Amino acid sequence: MKHIATSVLALAVASAAVADGHGNSLPQADNEWFTSAQAEIQAQLAKRDNTNRALNIILMISDGNGVGTNYASRLFAGQQEGGFGDEYVQPHEAFPNLALVKTYNANAQTPDSAGTGTAMMSGIKTKAGIVGVNQNVNRGDCSTIKGNTVETFNEIMSEMGKATGIVSTARITHATPASAYAKSVDRNFEASVPEGCDAQKDIATQLIDAMEAGVIDVAMGGGRRNFHGSDIIGEEGGKGRRAEGENLIARATDELGAHYAWNLESFNAAPMDGSKPVLGLFHGSHMQYEADRGDEPSLADMTAAAIKMLEAKGGDNGFFLQVEAGRVDHANHGGNLARVVRDQKAMADAVAIADELTDDADTLIIVTADHEHALAFNGYCGRGSDILGLCYKIDGNGIAHSDELEIASDGKPYTVAGYLNGPGSVLIEQVGGEYFGSRPNVSQEEATDIDYLQQAAIPKSSETHSGEDVAVYAKGPFAHLFDGTIEQNVVFHVMHHAATAE
Amino acid sequence: MNRRSFLLTSAAALALPRVVLANGETHRLRDFYAPGGGLSDLARALEGKPVTVAGFMAPPLKADSQFFVLTKQPMAVCPFCETEADWPDNIMAVYTQRKFRVIAFNRKIETSGTLSLGAYRDPDTGFLSMVRIEDARFRRA
Numbered sequence: 149m150k151h152i153a154t155s156v157l158a159l160a161v162a163s164a165a166v167a168d169g170h171g172n173s174l175p176q177a178d179n180e181w182f183t184s185a186q187a188e189i190q191a192q193l194a195k196r197d198n199t200n201r202a203l204n205i206i207l208m209i210s211d212g213n214g215v216g217t218n219y220a221s222r223l224f225a226g227q228q229e230g231g232f233g234d235e236y237v238q239p240h241e242a243f244p245n246l247a248l249v250k251t252y253n254a255n256a257q258t259p260d261s262a263g264t265g266t267a268m269m270s271g272i273k274t275k276a277g278i279v280g281v282n283q284n285v286n287r288g289d290c291s292t293i294k295g296n297t298v299e300t301f302n303e304i305m306s307e308m309g310k311a312t313g314i315v316s317t318a319r320i321t322h323a324t325p326a327s328a329y330a331k332s333v334d335r336n337f338e339a340s341v342p343e344g345c346d347a348q349k350d351i352a353t354q355l356i357d358a359m360e361a362g363v364i365d366v367a368m369g370g371g372r373r374n375f376h377g378s379d380i381i382g383e384e385g386g387k388g389r390r391a392e393g394e395n396l397i398a399r400a401t402d403e404l405g406a407h408y409a410w411n412l413e414s415f416n417a418a419p420m421d422g423s424k425p426v427l428g429l430f431h432g433s434h435m436q437y438e439a440d441r442g443d444e445p446s447l448a449d450m451t452a453a454a455i456k457m458l459e460a461k462g463g464d465n466g467f468f469l470q471v472e473a474g475r476v477d478h479a480n481h482g483g484n485l486a487r488v489v490r491d492q493k494a495m496a497d498a499v500a501i502a503d504e505l506t507d508d509a510d511t512l513i514i515v516t517a518d519h520e521h522a523l524a525f526n527g528y529c530g531r532g533s534d535i536l537g538l539c540y541k542i543d544g545n546g547i548a549h550s551d552e553l554e555i556a557s558d559g560k561p562y563t564v565a566g567y568l569n570g571p572g573s574v575l576i577e578q579v580g581g582e583y584f585g586s587r588p589n590v591s592q593e594e595a596t597d598i599d600y601l602q603q604a605a606i607p608k609s610s611e612t613h614s615g616e617d618v619a620v621y622a623k624g625p626f627a628h629l630f631d632g633t634i635e636q637n638v639v640f641h642v643m644h645h646a647a648t649a650e
Numbered sequence: 651m652n653r654r655s656f657l658l659t660s661a662a663a664l665a666l667p668r669v670v671l672a673n674g675e676t677h678r679l680r681d682f683y684a685p686g687g688g689l690s691d692l693a694r695a696l697e698g699k700p701v702t703v704a705g706f707m708a709p710p711l712k713a714d715s716q717f718f719v720l721t722k723q724p725m726a727v728c729p730f731c732e733t734e735a736d737w738p739d740n741i742m743a744v745y746t747q748r749k750f751r752v753i754a755f756n757r758k759i760e761t762s763g764t765l766s767l768g769a770y771r772d773p774d775t776g777f778l779s780m781v782r783i784e785d786a787r788f789r790r791a
Binding site: 440442482483484571572573576577578579599601607608609610 | 723739754755756
């Protein structure tokens with residue numbers, strides 16, 4: 149790992165430097181924590197701003213992966229490798245530049261993926277629930293769209309001659325990828341618009357229109373059912389959501405000459421030389437969670453393929469790619485941390501491969517989230533407490549946690565992680581409509597089961613987002629423009645500056 | 651065989667058909683599906699036999715029916731209340747012995763009945779199922 153090499157090198161310089169007020173070396177000078185931190189100082193001092201123009205930009209959005217969710221995922225990944233988890237470094241956590249991002253929408257303290265997606269892709273904050281339009285639009289009201297559409301980063305980069313693409317594990321017509329190409333008064337207009345709405349087309353049509361116009365060269369994700377009519381059965385047996393007779397997939401293959409992929413075989417057969425547009429629709433709705441993935445490419449697979457295709461297509465002009473880990477968010481909504489962390493691990497793998505396939509000198513990689521969730525953590529847990537499991541006590545005589553469980557006032561143990569609200573609520577609807585309940589006495593085996601929902605307080609059918617800050621990690625040209633606490637729409641402005649710098 | 655033991659044995663034999671619970675083992679929904687889709691060996695081995703499966707009751711399609719969808723995790727919205735699409739590996743259709751009172755979607759239950767495999771379209775709702783527990787009863791876990 150690059151980080152360790154730097155620290156070993158820096159050690160020689162570091163250990164002599166730190167002294168007490170009298171010039172004597174500190175008693176802690178040889179402590180591992182101390183020497184690592186000294187190496188970190190040297191690494192920071194060695195950092196230089198990269199002011200090259202960015203040839204390629206990759207924006208990687210882990211939907212719903214705020215600071216807390218990211219923390220749980222870090223511990224999970226580290227524990228999977230046999231460590232305590234806390235010390236583990238996810239690929240994006242080794243990036244040199246970081247800022248905290250304020251995610252609120254123009255009309256929402258608690259944002260959604262559409263308003264936040266538009267902020268990152270178009271440089272303005274807007275209302276929740278709408279894509280590619282400014283805050284003058286009223287959600288769901290087609291009559292308010294005229295004069296209020298905004299250009300997306302994919303459009304701008306395409307105009308500069310770059311190849312562009314989108315990859316997501318959610319439906320490719322879902323809010324985050326839609327913010328790359330669509331202008332819609334409602335994020336839900338995925339396969340159709342309401343009767344009487346003539347001012348805009350549905351999101352799936354807008355994707356194929358964008359591919360026809362050469363704005364999008366590669367689009368891969370889920371959501372096949374939004375591309376064909378109810379009379380046409382999709383490859384895996386699903387009914388389409390469009391009007392009878394409509395088939396946007398046929399339009400893409402027949403009129404645009406696109407390669408269409410719907411499973412691993414057709415994914416592996418896709419041309420990598422940029423000779424054709426590529427449309428991948430790997431599931432009727434959202435793709436499967438990483439924990440359950442079958443005949444579908446992984447997020448890392450799709451990211452690597454997209455990068456190669458776009459590099460070939462873009463040539464000397466480079467490319468822009470938006471990658472979304474779309475289902476960290478869904479698992480959080482379901483209150484199921486075991487799937488949250490596995491989907492985030494899949495995102496981390498995609499980040500690693502994007503980094504590997506590109507050059508820091510000319511490629512700006514940004515890893516962020518659109519918003520956080522209502523996930524929170526309990527204490528006081530000893531080192532190595534399974535992040536998905538129960539909170540074990542700290543061992544005063546050791547490092548690893550003791551074998552004794554932390555117990556709550558109700559005499560029962562509790563998990564490290566919990567949700568403030570959601571379907572895991574311990575308040576259950578009783579006959580007669582009232583809600584009450586008590587915490588189940590959960591075992592470690594139950595808590596670490598893949599289907600377990602961590603206990604939550606407020607009952608809700610779907611756990612909610614939260615308005616907390618998320619982090620943005622970046623490396624490459626002008627990554628240093630990310631610093632301090634910023635508004636989320638600044639993400640667009642960093643990308644734009646990097647792509648157009650003299 | 652003396653008369654008393656004969657009577658006791660026959661009484662026991664008469665009582666047996668009313669016991670729906672199998673060998674006492676409570677299965678998980680995922681035990682019935684193979685990774686990557688399709689039925690597991692266990693599912694095929696248990697076809698037509700009594701089974702007990704742990705899960706949750708999805709909000710019913712209609713009131714007063716003798717049918718519900720058993721889910722592996724609490725799901726507040728009936729997952730899959732469309733009449734067609736791929737059969738997901740996280741649900742089972744349950745046909746109950748008698749009408750039942752709806753249980754909250756996030757209260758764990760154990761459902762016992764006879765395992766039935768293969769495509770079946772419910773005449774009432776049009777719901778197409780691939781795996782069912784028939785003649786079922788359930789209790790809170």
